[in-house]
Amino acid sequence: MKILVIGATGTLGRQIVRHAIDQDYSVRCLVRNRGKAGFLKEWGAELVKGDICEFKSIESALEGVDAVIDAATARATDSLTIRQVDWEGKVNLIQACAKANIKRYIFFSLLNAEKFEDVPLMNIKHCTELFLQESGLDYTIFKIGGFMQGLIGQYGIPILDNQPVWVSGENTPIAYMNTQDMAKFVIKALEIPETVKKTYPLVGSRAWTGDEIIQLCERLSGKTAKISRIPLGLLRFLRGFTRWFKWTRNASDRLAFAEVLASGIALDAPMDEVYETLKIDPQEITTLEAYLQEYFDRIMKKIREIDYEKSKMKKRKKNSFFK
Template identity: 30%
Template sequence: MATHPLTVLVVGATGSIGRLVVAEAIARGHTVRALVRDRAKATQLLPADAELVTGDVTRPETLPDAVAGANAIVLTLGSFGTGSSSPETVDYAGVRNVLTALASLDRARPRVALMTSVGATTRSSGYGHLLEWKRRSERLVRASGLTYTIVRPGWFDLNGPDEHRLVFLQGDRRRSGGPADGTVARADIARVLVAALTAPEAAARTFELMTEQGSAPSDLGPLFAALDQDPPGSVDAVRDEANMPLADEPQRVRDDLEAVRARAAA
């Protein structure tokens, strides 16, 4: 159980990871608020203990009420890949819109755990621009001035039944584009995201998450503590390859980043 229970907003709450985050946070004694677009669907998918709040990350006007009063936010956004659910509109702009909603509230300083993906710094992949938009969402979170942890999980649920020993890596050098980059159970991802909300050692850490043969540790603090923090003031993670210069980014992306930085400095 959590020593200091939080009010945790889960964004992406009805997704395959988000549902597990909701359950994990409740099991740890936190009050959980789930951002959902379809309340009827969410009622079927989420525990009765979760508070449902209707909103949509692509509709910024629906977000201030959702973020108000949250001590922590877990972002597990994932787009369908096209149309109104594209990597830019959901994986990236969804994070931007949540941060903007927070800025509209006085003294709102929740802790943030963002899930992106192993290979986030890969510039050429079979996923089009998905990974680039996820990396841009990371940059917004780092620039926000909030206490954060960014988790880049490997391939979901392709681990063996005896592979639950958590492995945290940095530098994002596994780029095969397949399970060889690392695998991890969805439940283990949820556990790490929720644990990061209350672990002082997890602050300002970005890491790749996968599992190997062995049992899951009971205390994640030493794993977080063994990681290097991201450089203060940097929008990129420690040891990430410098292969995405800000000067080459689309103007709208640079404008978003500057707006987030300005709010953090205000």
């Protein structure tokens, strides 16, 4: 089976590519910048230059492809808006797949997307779900909560660097999952016919609030976090202000996600059916405690090694001074 991965350089996309290659799939990646995607080619993936916002480039990328895994989404720094990438681009992609008679299509949405019409990314994800369901494609939709990988920059690094950890005034629990584990579910879905035209949650073993994650990081690192809380009212003001400028519109749309965090509706869902259908053992899935433990163990070991080398250098300088 030949797979086309969209968004292959992203946090989730690259793990899907890596795992698919490890499982002996033939993988093609649609990329906008070959230079930034060189590591995918080194892994064994075929790179095709193109953009989902350009219909013709999608058509050529789909030649000889059996399945499409769509892990693309607009980034805050993109020149294109969330609507252009996550709606107009996805419509292009889905229509091109239908025209090319692609066998399978896997899409990533967000948990509770249907409940937040006023949050641009959530609303667009929900609308894309509906559009995909009516497309005639043999789709599988995975609704995710959050990536464990994102917690390193948000919590781990600031705590180790003695810098402020910025959190919103609200504390909605989120069931984070390791993207390496997500990739296992995705590739398994391609192999199991029962996943066709189905929607599944894809989340970790439990939901965590920001305060609980901070406490966990403090315990694992032995350091105390400097916590700075951002009032929801300020985030709403910043969202309204940034809407006035075209170059900050993506940032504005992402600030709207604060309404999801303020809702108190946990980004979590039962996974029993998913584990059973995809024949994956829950014990093989990384817990947040284990993920952060590994991170802090690795970093603290590196810090000790650096301190040891510095101590040796100081002793050498001291001894050479008195000779």
